[in-house]
Amino acid sequence: MKSKIFYIVILLFVTNLNFLFSQEKKFFEFEKKEIQQGAITYKGKINFVKAQSFYLKEDWDSTLVYSMKQLNNNNHKVMSDYCHYFRGVSFFHKKLYKEAQKEFFLVSEKFVLTPIKNFTLGASFLESKQFQRALFYFRLSEKQFIKLNEDNYLADIYTGIGSSYIYLKQLDEAEDYLLKNLSLTAKTQNNDRICSSYINLANLYYEQYKDNLAIPYFKKAYDLSKKIKNYNKKEIASRNMAIVEENRGNFKEALVYRKESEQWKDSLNNQNKIWAVADFEKKFAVAQKQKQIKVLEVENKLKNTQRNTLFFSSIGLLLILTGGVYLYAQKVKNGKTILRQKNKLDELNATKDQLFSIVSHDLRSSVNALKNSNSKLSATLETKNYDELNHLIIQNSSIANGTYSLLDNLLHWALLQTKQLYFNKESIHLYSVIQQIEYNYKPLLLEKSITFENSVSKNIFLFVDLDSLKIVFRNLLDNAIKFSNENGQITFSANEPDSDFCQVIIQDTGIGMNENTIKELLYEGELLAKKGNSEIIGTGLGLQLCKQMIKKNSGTFEIESELNKGTKMILTFPKTK
């Protein structure tokens, strides 16, 4: 007998939980509609909207948080009713029944969901074993729901009331309400719920030892349980049958039922196991995927490394190529430089050769002439022919003069070639310089009876290097005298065509020269002009030097000549500013 009661209590407890579960699983239309209505009404209140949406999602913790926020912010009556309600339900589901009750008490009576509130309040009192109060609120809720005509809630309420009565041992009333519940659930066609009602009713009867009333219900519950999928219900129904058959002494059948019950239990376990296996498989799959991801990652890494290697090696190759091209270009450049230098060297070498030829020929012959003249001089001295003596001395001096100017030219030319010549431009008085040059040639001019005229203005100042200017004038005057006939005339004159330059013209009335000679003389190059007439023309060194000196003084040089009429050397030099 003891074991029987024990089972029943267990069963009731199970069914109670069951009924609460059903509450937890889904909201009936009525409540949902009201709450959504509230959300629409208070659209702007973010906390409230959040609280209600979490509530509908059954996220109790978040609902608690946001409803609390809303309560702190706002004292609006309806909204705070909603919030307290949300909080109460949340606490209830979190099994904090005292807190739930406190929240529910804060909800005002006018609140639209008061029936549900009262029902939940009752359930919470039932859970906390305060059956009288539970009964009170269930009853309250019952009245309100009858008004609203919500059968779904009523069925639950009747179960609640019935359960309360069972606990209060008022079994008649309990029977009454459980029957009401049965009649309501029968309407819903929900086998699950009907089955629960049968079990509850059967248990009630069975505890009152009204076995003949109880057993049919057990049987009905058992039969119905076959149609539903809830393993838990199936197990309970078959176990109840097993207990019933056991108590009746039909052990064989009891065993069958028990086995069936065990089977359902196993199924339940199996289901759990399947879930666990599924879970495990899922985990395994996840692990597998993880592995795959890792493999992919490694592959990716490998690819990256490969790509990087390729990239760097191509860069390296490019660098090597650039370097190669650069080196090649450098080599070509060097080759060019070497070629240029070779050409330059060849030219210089030719110049040197020419220098040697001048030294060996002209200088040698000049000095030789001097030597011969000297021996003639001493021979003449013995004969005491003074006229001849004088003539020879004059000849000697002219040879010495010519040799000296040749040497001087050679020296300057060499200095110019080796870039050793000192060069310093300054303001030069043209007239004075021409006078100074003429001073040295006075004897020569006198000898040839050449008239010299310096018609340069005394107000011209050139900006040139004094020494190179003197070399130029000396050479040109020397030439002019050399190529002039007796009684000729040499004139230095100057023009000022513009404010920057001055034109110096050296004009003689000498033998002149043809176009070719002029061209040859003006030929640009390091090499000296070739000798035409070795007797008169000389080395060409003097004119070459002149050209270079004039160029260095940023001047120009032109020759105008007519055979047997005379030559005009036109030079331009920058003036002092």
Added chain:
Amino acid sequence: MDNINVLIIEDTLEQSDELVKVLEKNNYNVAGVAVNYTEALKLFYEKPVDIIIIDVFLDGKPDGITFAESINIIPHASKPFVFLTSSQDRQVFERAKLTRPFSFLMKPFNELEILYALEMAVEKFYEQTNVFFSEEQNTVISNDSLFIKKKNSLKKVSLEDILYIEVEERYCNIITEKEKFVILISLTKISDLLDKNKFIKTHRNTIVNTDKIEEIILADNLIILKGNHKINLSDTYKDFIKKMNILS
């Protein structure tokens, strides 16, 4: 008007003799001939010297440049100088060039070249270039003298000797205690170059050496200078009297 004193620093007797001959022929006064550096310094400080002719190489060493460098270091002691050289060696020139103002004469040289070089040296030294060879001016003014070109030669007049200067167009009459002569220089130039505290305009065309003033007779607008020269004082230029320390 005095002759110019030239100091010759030259170790070759032939060359120095030639130089002396040419200079004396052209009315220059040879202050002395030094053959080495020490002698040159001695003569430079003992004798009155206006221009120096320096041979770059003395006894094979470039002591000539050293001498020029030495006299250049002492402020206000330096005089115009001309380098003589037979070498166109660039290194020697680069060193010589540092002794600014630098003028040189290449050997061998003739008379005209020497004279030209001397005149150039004076022009460059007193920073009044293109004077002696132009037709507008013939006088360079130093801090104590006038260097005047007379024919081929240079002459010198000490500023202290000048009593007053009379300007006539492009010419200036210089009146000293002993003589009177004409130089070619414009009034603006001469008044720019003379010491303005010493030489003062007393008339539109008269500049007076204040050191030579004996008496100023304001009533007659007359200044009496040493040697009883009487100068007119124009009202426009009377202000200078205020600057003078008048004994009362």
